[in-house]
Amino acid sequence: MGEQTEALCRRYLDDILKANEITNLTRITNEEQAMLLHLEDSLVGLPEVNEAPEGLYGDLGSGGGFPGVPLALATGRQTILVDSVKKKMAIVQSILDELGLSSQVATSSERIEDLPVEYEARFAVLTARALSRLVSLIELASPLLFKGGRLVCYKAQVTSEEIEEAKAVQDLVGMKLVSQREALLSDRETKRTILVFEKVARPRIKLPRRVGLAQKQPLKPRP
Template identity: 65%
Template sequence: MDFARAENTSRRYLDLILEANKRTNLTRITSREEAEILHLEDSWVGLPEINRAPAGRYGDLGSGGGFPGVPIALATGRETVLVDSVKKKMAIVDSALDELGIGEQVSTYRGRIEELALSQPQSFSVLTARALARLGALLELASPLLVKGGVLVCYKAQLSEEELKEARCVESMLGMRLISIREVMLSDGETKRTIVAFEKVGKSLVKLPRRIGAAQRNPLKPQK
């Protein structure tokens, strides 16, 4: 699919989500103009990093209403899995995907990321995570899902030196390596994004996945 068609289909998808949002809380953004920037433009911000990842499946962790997953799927043509544990949201997303006729390319997984890692380990070439967790937790969640050479692309509204340092301290024990950090200003002139990419370079020294929620509640510490 060329990018013009991807844009058009993404806008149709956005319209379906905004309409469903009137009945079910999928997104806090209700303005069509604001949603164009904060859902579509923001989703595509990570394309340079995603396009540098090896060919293969793409997964969007904590996908919610399907952003950035659906716009990225349409722009790249990758087989895509939208991962979220809120089944009601995923049912609405599934309905929108079917209405647009893209349900064969883009599917949903209604469960926890740790459960997906147990059932489909090392089956993704690229993963995204937007507004989901701290970088260290994201590295832990992504590592067992990625093939060697696969890439995790994190969208951050605010990235502190402390959060980045935490991630750098545990990346090697998780078989991950920081490959790029890029800051972007969206077209509204006020929304900043930091895109942080990590590559899967080897095996984790820690048995993964740990129990559900452990990555967030009990972050890993560097091994001595």
């Protein structure tokens, strides 16, 4: 990542921390921690995002714009940050406007399940950091990705049960686990697992389901 991009990432982070003093955007308020757990952590998945096909990038459950904004700046991709908390997205949008980034990075406060109305099969790559169980994420991502598109999931802790739960229904939603990588942040303590699912086929069921069902009633393999 070039110096200019790095400086822009720092400016964005500083503005988020300033806004956070008034509105709760992130639980991390210490600048050193924010550098580690927002900027550095966001860029852990950069190799996987770069491996995805060219095209539109979406960050699901983006919160204060992480990992979406650092990845957008590092890759140069057209980007949509998605979070249903309108207040957060309004603040993020105002910071993007101020930094002159809004022609590249847009925000949406739609529910993920409502996005396919406008963006069905439009995304080349999606990220989700600490958002939901893998089984729910692959269901939510499938209608948004075009064939060959990738979902890059960031996990602090992931069990083999969670992975198997997703793999058991991946055929149903037209997704396939294609890579898994462990990473350690520069504090030598914080571990991350990056899992990548590829959209390989059309879903065998009608997606999206109703808002909330992916989390409340996760799909089960069909007998």
